[in-house]
Amino acid sequence: MSADAEGSVQKVAELMKDARIAMVTSVAADGRLVSRPLSVQQVEFDGDLWFFVDREAELLQQVLTQPQVNVALQSKDSWVSVSGTASLVEDPARARELWNPVAAAWFDAEGSTDTDADDPGPAELGAVLVKVDGSTAEYWESAGRLATAVSLLKAQVTRGDVEATRNETVELP
Structure with a gap:
């Protein structure tokens, strides 16, 4: 991969x-x-995104049939849209590695499939991993609220373009 990429x-x-x-x-x-909110599993982003879903989830059935997905994320002053291919990852070690209290709370609320487990993990709670292998990411980055407001006002007065956001499309590895 080039330094620019x-x-x-x-x-x-x-x-x-x-x-x-x-x-x-x-x-x-x-x-x-069909869109639904999912908790992003915190791993270093290299073009892949990881999610836990219920093994009976409609999403899982959909990606097994038609794996093309889009993932939209928003943080303070930016928005990212990742297009890619989703797949079921049946790797108990990787699932345990990514398992965390936030994921456990979502699935524990649904009820454990193994009520005798002392420390129920993904398998006991019916959670499976879905990996999204991103092909492209498009992002919009704002310069912040004040800069956006000034840019909007300037554009209105001059009838010019709003210059408060940066938009790029990135090919992912």
Whole structure:
């Protein structure tokens, strides 16, 4: 990967670092687009995103049939949209590695499938990993609220363009 491409991926990672919830859009059997919020598993972004879903989730059935998805994330002054391919990852060691109290809280609320487990993990709570292998990421980065307000006012007075956001599309590895 070139230094420019690596820098672009790092920029996307920086913009996403504070995002905790993503809207994941998949394709239903009838062709409808379906979005749902999922908790982003915190790993160093290299073009892949990781999520825990219930093994009975509609999302899982959809990506097994039509793996193309889009993931939208928002943090303080930025928005990122990642297009890619989702897949089920059946790797108990990786699931345990990514398992955390936030994920456990979501699944524990649903009820454990193994009520005798002392420390129920992903398998006992019916959680499976879905990996999104990103192909492109598009981002919009704001210069902040004050700069945006000034740019909007300037654009209105001069009838020019609003220059308060930066928009780029990045090819992911």
